[in-house]
Amino acid sequence: MDDEEYRERLAHDVATWTRGGLISAEQEGAILARAGAGAPRAVGILRLGWFVTAVSIIGALVLAGGVVLLFASQWDTIPTWLRTGSIFAGMLAAYGAGYALIYRFDMQRVGSALLLLGVLLYEAALFLLAEIYNMPGTPVDSPLLLLLAAVGALPLAYLFESRIVLLLGILNTTGWVVAELAMRYPDSPKSESVMIAVGAFGVALYAVGQLHALRPSIAPFSAVYRFAGLLVLLALVYAFTFDEIWRQVIDSGVKAYSTPAVVYATIGLAAALVAVQTLVRARDTEMSIDIGAQAVLLAVAAVVATWPGWSGYSLVFNAIYFAIAAALVTSGYLHGDERFINLGLAVVGLGLITRYIDVFWSMLAGSAFFIIGGVLLLGVAFAIERMRSGLIRGMSVPRGDGGATRGATP
Amino acid sequence: MSPAKKLAIVIVLQFLVLFSVLAFKQYTVWTSETVLLKLQPADLRDFPRANDATVEYEISRLDRTSIAWDESAGTCCGMPVYVELQKQDDGLWKAIAAHDSHTHTVDGTVLIKGRAQGEYLYQGQTVSVYYGIEDVFVPEGSASQLPTGRDHTIAVEVKVDRFGNATPRHFVVDGQQVDLSRR
Numbered sequence: 001m002d003d004e005e006y007r008e009r010l011a012h013d014v015a016t017w018t019r020g021g022l023i024s025a026e027q028e029g030a031i032l033a034r035a036g037a038g039a040p041r042a043v044g045i046l047r048l049g050w051f052v053t054a055v056s057i058i059g060a061l062v063l064a065g066g067v068v069l070l071f072a073s074q075w076d077t078i079p080t081w082l083r084t085g086s087i088f089a090g091m092l093a094a095y096g097a098g099y100a101l102i103y104r105f106d107m108q109r110v111g112s113a114l115l116l117l118g119v120l121l122y123e124a125a126l127f128l129l130a131e132i133y134n135m136p137g138t139p140v141d142s143p144l145l146l147l148l149a150a151v152g153a154l155p156l157a158y159l160f161e162s163r164i165v166l167l168l169g170i171l172n173t174t175g176w177v178v179a180e181l182a183m184r185y186p187d188s189p190k191s192e193s194v195m196i197a198v199g200a201f202g203v204a205l206y207a208v209g210q211l212h213a214l215r216p217s218i219a220p221f222s223a224v225y226r227f228a229g230l231l232v233l234l235a236l237v238y239a240f241t242f243d244e245i246w247r248q249v250i251d252s253g254v255k256a257y258s259t260p261a262v263v264y265a266t267i268g269l270a271a272a273l274v275a276v277q278t279l280v281r282a283r284d285t286e287m288s289i290d291i292g293a294q295a296v297l298l299a300v301a302a303v304v305a306t307w308p309g310w311s312g313y314s315l316v317f318n319a320i321y322f323a324i325a326a327a328l329v330t331s332g333y334l335h336g337d338e339r340f341i342n343l344g345l346a347v348v349g350l351g352l353i354t355r356y357i358d359v360f361w362s363m364l365a366g367s368a369f370f371i372i373g374g375v376l377l378l379g380v381a382f383a384i385e386r387m388r389s390g391l392i393r394g395m396s397v398p399r400g401d402g403g404a405t406r407g408a409t410p
Numbered sequence: 411m412s413p414a415k416k417l418a419i420v421i422v423l424q425f426l427v428l429f430s431v432l433a434f435k436q437y438t439v440w441t442s443e444t445v446l447l448k449l450q451p452a453d454l455r456d457f458p459r460a461n462d463a464t465v466e467y468e469i470s471r472l473d474r475t476s477i478a479w480d481e482s483a484g485t486c487c488g489m490p491v492y493v494e495l496q497k498q499d500d501g502l503w504k505a506i507a508a509h510d511s512h513t514h515t516v517d518g519t520v521l522i523k524g525r526a527q528g529e530y531l532y533q534g535q536t537v538s539v540y541y542g543i544e545d546v547f548v549p550e551g552s553a554s555q556l557p558t559g560r561d562h563t564i565a566v567e568v569k570v571d572r573f574g575n576a577t578p579r580h581f582v583v584d585g586q587q588v589d590l591s592r593r
Contacts, residue, residue: 091424099414102413122424125428126427126428126431130431148427148431151423151427152420152427159417159420160413184525
């Protein structure tokens with residue numbers, strides 16, 4: 001993170017702390033002055049950077065969507081050569097303009113958004129060309145197109161240090177894994193249990209993120225991988241908390257030891273990444289717990305893949321779901337990162353609401369369901385808000401180890 | 411490395427991927443056998459307004475008792491299966507065998523690769539097979555140009571390369587190619 005980016009983020013964070021009553025306006029000014037953020041007017045300009053970034057990214061997304069819609073609506077009226085040429089020209093124009101803005105006019109944010117637009121047009125081109133040349137249903141089918149989209153996006157992410165493009169590339173890769181599994185095992189007894197590979201893939205993404213943190217040149221990507229891995233993992237674990245899925249697996253008669261090799265290959269890949277962490281990461285308690293948790297998750301995945309027919313898995317995945325939520329809150333607290341606390345509490349809230357609906361929907365009359373549910377939700381919100389306030393207050397108190405609070409000066 | 415070189419690498423890589431996709435597709439079209447596959451009787455008015463129409467071919471459901479089905483050929487769970495097609499007198503191609511590998515048992519046949527989806531036990535020994543050619547391009551709003559009812563023979567011209575990969579080209583109604591246009 002460069003100095004300007006750090007100061008912008010600090011300016012954004014301290015404004016949140018001031019609004020939350022954690023620090024006074026004078027303390028906010030002192031912190032920013034200490035960090036070299038300058039006068040209040042300069043701070044306001046710094047905060048504007050976040051706004052420009054957000055507007056630029058949204059602009060790139062909207063523009064890319066508009067181009068796709070234009071081609072879709074004028075499908076037959078545009079000659080094939082013109083459609084193909086326009087797509088390539090659009091990509092070149094976006095990259096050229098992005099490059100010029102970043103390196104000639106020093107407009108990093110809008111220029112980066114145009115690079116993102118170039119990648120989006122490239123990805124749109126893959127699918128539009130498949131349509132123009134009537135490719136649906138060939139070996140160049142949509143799952144493979146998602147992988148090819150990632151192949152084009154990831155190099156740009158690394159060469160230009162773009163986290164949003166990296167996230168796009170990870171999204172493409174995850175989509176490819178899910179679509180490939182769904183296409184290879186459609187409507188078969190193995191379908192549900194095969195999806196355990198997606199959970200292992202989530203662990204692999206998280207592990208890749210931890211390994212990125214070890215090299216300063218790619219360390220900024222660490223959070224993106226870890227965040228994406230956690231979301232993928234949570235999505236799968238959440239789906240597996242429903243006992244209906246496991247009843248279907250049992251009813252379909254799927255047998256033990258029948259899971260395809262690709263599932264074990266994915267678990268093996270993730271396990272290798274976990275093993276590498278034990279060799280290269282600094283040894284401390286947090287690292288041991290983190291790696292141990294990854295290993296336990298992969299062990300559960302291997303057990304589920306081997307013996308998928310057991311009705312008790314929904315309980316196991318409920319336990320894993322809430323354990324991940326607790327880990328997120330704890331990690332956020334220990335590292336002074338409010339984002340993880342909020343994500344963890346949101347995960348807890350979603351889990352509780354889901355279980356309430358799952359259990360009581362058929363047991364209670366409609367009015368009672370909503371009245372009790374409303375009261376429970378208010379109670380949960382009260383408890384979470386109280387806990388969140390306590391945690392954030394705790395984060396603001398300097399600790400003896402002196403290293404946890406972000407932005408602390410030596 | 412200068413930023414310009416980095417950008418050049420990215421652009422070259424992305425264009426390579428895009429042209430590879432096009433080249434692979436054109437290679438498949440140029441070097442492939444052309445087969446005419448009959449559709450299952452269906453009311454084509456049900457075609458969606460989108461650009462793809464999902465169709466079902468006669469070879470989408472194969473009766474294991476009426477063709478030579480290898481013991482080792484897959485019958486379910488997405489297992490690969492190579493269906494051997496033979497040209498009939500009416501120009502349409504029909505399945506005569508199913509194998510687990512790219513093997514011809516009769517001269518002049520074409521092998522199309524599919525994935526067995528499972529057996530319909532209530533219909534005897536019928537196996538459902540997915541070939542990846544079930545989505546055929548139909549310009550938006552043009553599905554009404556296709557005839558409906560059972561009085562017509564509706565087929566799709568399909569290109570099949572030497573590996574068994576297939577690509578749908580266009581509809582053929584009563585032996586005549588149909589060029590659909592947007593309405």
